Amino acid sequence: MANLSDVIKIDKLPEKAIIPMRQHDGIACAPLVKKGDEVIVGQKLGECEGSDLAYVHSPFCGTVNSIGLMPNPSGKRILSVVLTPSECEQTVDFIPEKNVPPSRLIEIIKEAGIVEYYEKPTYLALKPGKRIDTLLMNATFPLITHAYLSSLDKVLEGFKLMLEASGIPRGVIVLRADDKESIKAFKNAKVDGKPLTVAPIVGMRHADYYLEDVEDQIIVVAAGNITYTPTMMNLLSANVMGRKLLLGHELPDVHVVVCGVKSAKAVYDAINEGKPYLESAVTVTGAVNNPKTVIVKFGTPIKDVIDACGGYKGEPGKVIINGSMGGVAVYTDEVPVVKNTVGIVVQTEAEVLRDEATVCIHCARCVDVCPMNLLPGRIAAMADQGMFDRCKDYFALNCIECGECAVVCPAKKHLVQLIRYSKLQIMNQKNETVEATE
Structure with missing residues (x-):
């Protein structure tokens, strides 16, 4: 790091x-x-x-x-x-604008063109039109988080402004458990003059467990050694909040929204520096x-x-x-x-995989490594045959596209690409059905 x-x-x-x-x-x-x-x-x-x-x-x-x-x-x-x-x-x-009402804060964030790491405009992420009780800051990209540790006070102030703008009552900052540098920096940081609580996610003790025991609006949790990419929102919610997403649902459906470290700093810059x-x-x-x-x-x-x-x-x-x-x-x-x-x-050139895919040998290594307990080889095979309804039945939409299955596949099957393709086709079929009924 x-x-x-x-x-x-x-x-x-x-x-x-x-x-x-x-x-x-x-x-x-x-x-x-x-x-x-x-x-x-x-x-x-x-x-x-x-x-x-x-x-x-x-x-x-x-x-x-x-x-x-x-x-x-x-x-x-x-x-x-x-x-x-x-x-x-x-x-x-x-032109800085301080001490303005929440509605104006949202407008400033919108006018600044701030976008989350998963491509959602930040003002929409903060106000999804549903009741939200927790704002998660995904700080599990260690090298990105390290880049902002020298201005951590501004990141935390930006995070507080996001809570104020959205009306969300509490915030949870999620770090990797092996990111010792960030954990140390957050332990030494203060919000409203009080040190931050930095707690581990252990067993059934999710963030709610710690939020119930402290009066702080913002806490920090160290949640395993996972970097939560944009396709891993369901895993982030399940591991940190203990709230699993049903198929076809999004984070606001379990009363959670997510921001990044970069956008928190950008919110600070927009409001305090214009x-x-x-x-x-x-x-x-x-x-x-x-x-x-x-x-x-x-x-x-x-x-x-x-x-x-x-x-x-x-x-x-x-x-x-x-x-x-x-x-x-x-x-x-x-x-x-x-x-x-x-x-x-x-x-x-030497690192680029150029092996040709061969026939699946049914070793089930892809099943062993899948963090979502899916059958990647089966879904990919059905996607290759255009059987997208069957892909849906096998929960293709739950794939977080982590790539672990493709890494271990001895047949060098293009598993992630095929599953991505099936997800795209499933969503296209869904959109066509909605349009036909309107």
């Missing part, structure tokens, strides 16, 4: 910045600028309509070079504003000369981020965004860092 000294901030301007008009799971924004326009830091570049939106702001001064479809970490080409950054440091007026969401921490690991955690502005090509970490170590074989297990391999390092980017993994 990285030390604080391993965190750097990229000050060098990229030759070009690619600012996607959609950096969340909702509708894309419409560009507010045109080719040749001059923009400044914090200027709104894209505005959305509707109830599911995340405004896009410029992290750079510069000139609009073009507007069009550009490579994106999602693997798709997304409408983007391409800037040629300049050394100008002019910004829009950043800044929109312009930058965040990204970890760079694998075949690079100096693996580090980097504070980087959105729109910066990942090639520039890798260069800031000493460049590639040898010839790169694959570049993966957001984790080697459940992330997306990109076909070019010109794709930009966006709001939900948490990590970049570089693999060498």
Whole structure:
């Protein structure tokens, strides 16, 4: 794990910045600028309509070079504003707003364009339209959490502001039990002048157990050695809160919502400094000369981020965004860092798996390692045959896409890809059924 000294901030301007008009799971924004326009830091570049939106702001001064479809970490080409950054440091007026009512806090968070690591606009995550009793901060990405330990007071203040804005009565910060550096930092931190309670998740003692014994609004729990990725919300809820999600349900259905460390810091910046969401921490690991955690502005090509970490170590074989297990391999390092980017993994040619898949030998290793007690091989086989109703019957939607099954499979079956495909088709069938009944 990285030390604080391993965190750097990229000050060098990229030759070009690619600012996607959609950096969340909702509708894309419409560009507010045109080719040749001059923009400044914090200027709104894209505005959305509707109830599911995340405004896009410029992290750079510069000139609009073009507007069009550009490579994106999602693997798709997304409408983007391409800037040629300049050394100008002019910004829009950043106006702090303190001591405002909760309704205004939510508006500030919305206007700042803050997005969660799982692509949900933060203002929507905090106000899902259902009764919520607990806000979880997922701090189980150790290298990301370490990047913000030097400003932990601001992260905690941002978390408190999220509770105030949403009306949620209590907050639980979730750390990995083996992340000793973060645990020590949180133990030394204070909220409202009182030290934080840091408690282990043991057996049936979930977060509710500790919340009942303390009067604190915020507690910290150390919950196993798991990094909870965006597809692992059900596991996060079950392990930390003891609340299991039924098939097809979401966290608000069990009265819980989730935020990240990055968004808590962004909320602090938006309310106390008036800044929109312009930058965040990204970890760079694998075949690079100096693996580090980097504070980087959105729109910066990942090639520039890798260069800031000493460049590639040898010839790169694959570049993966957001984790080697459940992330997306990109076909070019010109794709930009966006709001939900948490990590970049570089693999060498030798590390890239090129074995061809063979026939399943029914060893059941995938069953042994599945944290959700599914039958990955069976679901994948049915997905390969287009039997999506059967995939649903075998609870394909409960798959958290951790990749453990594919790692242990001696037949090198593309289990995760096939299960992902089945989940997509199941959801498409569900949406078609809903549309047909309307």
